[in-house]
Amino acid sequence: MAPLAQSKDKDAKGFRRPFQRGGTWGSVEYSVVLGALITIVATVWIAQNFEQVWTIWRAEQTAEELVDDGISNLGWKDHTVQITRLESAVELGAVQCTGSFKAFVSVVSRYDRAESSALLLVVCLDGSPPAYYLDRGSGKGADKWIVHLEGGGWCRTAAECLDRAFTQLGSSRYMPDEIYLGGMMSSNPAVNPDFYNWNRVKFKYCDGGSFFGEVNEALTMTQSMANHHSERTATVYYRGMRVWNAVMTDLLAKGMENATKGFLAGCSAGGLASTLQCDNFKNVMPEKATVKCLSDAGFFVHMPDIKGQDSIESLYRDVVTLQNITERLPESCTSVRDPSLCIFPTYRLSTITTPFFMLNPAYDNWQFYNVLIPSSADPSFDWESCKSNLALCTEGQMELVQGFRDVLLNQLKDLITNPKDGAFINSCYTHCQSEQDWSWSGADGPKINGKTELLTTSGHLCIRQSISQVVGEWFNDDTAHIVVDCAYPCNPTCH
Numbered sequence: 001m002a003p004l005a006q007s008k009d010k011d012a013k014g015f016r017r018p019f020q021r022g023g024t025w026g027s028v029e030y031s032v033v034l035g036a037l038i039t040i041v042a043t044v045w046i047a048q049n050f051e052q053v054w055t056i057w058r059a060e061q062t063a064e065e066l067v068d069d070g071i072s073n074l075g076w077k078d079h080t081v082q083i084t085r086l087e088s089a090v091e092l093g094a095v096q097c098t099g100s101f102k103a104f105v106s107v108v109s110r111y112d113r114a115e116s117s118a119l120l121l122v123v124c125l126d127g128s129p130p131a132y133y134l135d136r137g138s139g140k141g142a143d144k145w146i147v148h149l150e151g152g153g154w155c156r157t158a159a160e161c162l163d164r165a166f167t168q169l170g171s172s173r174y175m176p177d178e179i180y181l182g183g184m185m186s187s188n189p190a191v192n193p194d195f196y197n198w199n200r201v202k203f204k205y206c207d208g209g210s211f212f213g214e215v216n217e218a219l220t221m222t223q224s225m226a227n228h229h230s231e232r233t234a235t236v237y238y239r240g241m242r243v244w245n246a247v248m249t250d251l252l253a254k255g256m257e258n259a260t261k262g263f264l265a266g267c268s269a270g271g272l273a274s275t276l277q278c279d280n281f282k283n284v285m286p287e288k289a290t291v292k293c294l295s296d297a298g299f300f301v302h303m304p305d306i307k308g309q310d311s312i313e314s315l316y317r318d319v320v321t322l323q324n325i326t327e328r329l330p331e332s333c334t335s336v337r338d339p340s341l342c343i344f345p346t347y348r349l350s351t352i353t354t355p356f357f358m359l360n361p362a363y364d365n366w367q368f369y370n371v372l373i374p375s376s377a378d379p380s381f382d383w384e385s386c387k388s389n390l391a392l393c394t395e396g397q398m399e400l401v402q403g404f405r406d407v408l409l410n411q412l413k414d415l416i417t418n419p420k421d422g423a424f425i426n427s428c429y430t431h432c433q434s435e436q437d438w439s440w441s442g443a444d445g446p447k448i449n450g451k452t453e454l455l456t457t458s459g460h461l462c463i464r465q466s467i468s469q470v471v472g473e474w475f476n477d478d479t480a481h482i483v484v485d486c487a488y489p490c491n492p493t494c495h
């Protein structure tokens with residue numbers, strides 16, 4: 001069960017020896033023949049075992065760290081992490097007023113507004129307390145904190161938010177009591193060598209507005225169900241900013257106030273949130289702490305869809321309006337364009353002063369379905385097979401697919417201006433890669449040719465780096481680590 005196989009460690013150490021110069025041999029001929037033989041065997045062996053060599057090398061490092069920490073990897077077990085629900089401090093008091101309300105999907109017949117003491121309530125969409133999962137750090141990680149913000153899209157209308165209020169993306173009542181953490185949140189050092197022993201917080205997304213909305217009023221809606229024979233009444237709150245603040249306060253009191261390192265990450269809508277909240281996170285952490293942020297699949301490109309419609313723009317405009325987000329967006333942006341557009345990372349990244357890492361596939365499949373080719377832009381379903389698998393795209397479609405990558409890279413290029421920023425832009429057709437073991441660091445996960453090189457007798461052999469390795473090196477370094485993949489379909493590690 002141990003992910004580090006001891007016998008392989010020996011092989012891994014052994015494989016470097018043939019490349020070392022020197023050594024004494026009986027005769028020149030013998031030395032040349034044997035040297036050539038060893039080189040050939042070693043080259044073939046490396047070619048065949050490339051991924052294994054890589055994995056083993058990572059594991060070796062980890063084993064050393066483990067010895068440092070005085071714990072044994074053999075003791076590592078898959079384990080679940082318990083939920084922590086915040087206590088809601090303030091009771092809901094209500095000043096009611098009523099009106100009529102129209103919605104797209106479900107029919108909302110009337111709404112009431114609750115004000116007064118509800119002003120202070122820190123709640124998910126449905127009024128339940130916010131929640132997170134915390135796996136405590138140990139050893140050298142005991143005073144280091146990683147906070148990962150969950151994703152899950154947005155709700156753009158009151159009716160959509162009401163639907164969401166009856167799911168775990170809108171209510172802690174539906175969240176599981178315990179979960180597994182993977183990838184950069186894993187407690188397994190073989191999977192997650194840089195962060196496995198940190199305090200790891202999985203922050204549940206339950207506000208529908210990327211942890212950034214703040215509306216004082218609560219909206220009580222009565223919604224007729226699809227069968228028209230029954231109704232349900234619920235109050236909806238847009239309080240993401242307060243949820244963020246309350247959970248930060250709770251974590252600081254649990255030890256984060258003494259953190260030496262802090263890392264804010266998030267995937268998708270959580271990746272956007274990590275962009276929006278990055279400097280706020282830095283500001284609540286101790287001044288001396290090293291603080292960095294990462295967005296996983298949160299680089300939503302500002303562009304029209306293939307029919308020229310402003311699909312993603314209108315989605316964000318709705319969310320920003322519904323959730324009263326404008327006032328927290330940078331004035332340098334809101335003063336020069338439609339303020340609701342300033343939620344796009346394109347306009348936000350250059351204002352972030354904390355070191356920032358953008359992890360995003362150049363062919364983000366969520367964005368293909370929602371930014372580039374939403375169903376409204378493809379009424380005759382011409383793109384269905386291309387969207388399901390890029391290998392099935394026609395030549396003409398492929399041009400637009402590559403065009404999307406060009407736009408993404410262009411928008412990013414101008415943004416990575418901080419000499420301490422990082423990026424991993426691979427050419428896989430995927431979305432969110434930081435929380436699955438295989439995509440984060442697995443032998444068969446995505447890799448890009450990186451900076452690390454091994455000297456071989458035949459010159460330089462470029463080592464392909466996993467996401468885990470590039471992010472780990474970047475976090476522990478004070479320099480930029482930017483790796484951008486060649487265009488699809490060049491990368492054999494994408495599958």
Ligand SMILES: *[C@@H]1O[C@H](CO)[C@@H](O)[C@H](O)[C@H]1NC(C)=O
Pocket residue numbers: 214215216217324327328
């Ligand atoms: C919108 O948010 C601002 C703070 O960002 C707040 O002052 C204002 O009262 C909010 N508006 C509503 C309608 O809740």
Ligand SMILES: *[C@@H]1O[C@H](CO)[C@@H](O)[C@H](O)[C@H]1NC(C)=O
Pocket residue numbers: 252253254255256257258
């Ligand atoms: C932070 O460190 C100080 C000084 O050692 C200690 O008094 C305090 O309790 C610590 N805070 C937490 C939340 O552990």
